[in-house]
Amino acid sequence: MRRIERAYGTFSRLVPLPGKVREAEAKARFERGVLTVSLPRDTAEAAKKIPIES
Structure with missing residues (x-):
């Protein structure tokens, strides 16, 4: 695919x-x-922890 943007x-x-x-x-x-x-994330959408079962 080729894209050309004009000035x-x-x-x-x-x-x-x-x-x-x-x-x-x-x-x-x-x-x-x-x-x-720059788009700061919403704190409700921050990284979520997932427990690891062993």
């Missing part, structure tokens, strides 16, 4: 996320052609 006009992309995030704390930064997005 003119508006641009948008939708990326599905694997869990809930705190939208109010989301941040995005565009610097030197690189987009960095």
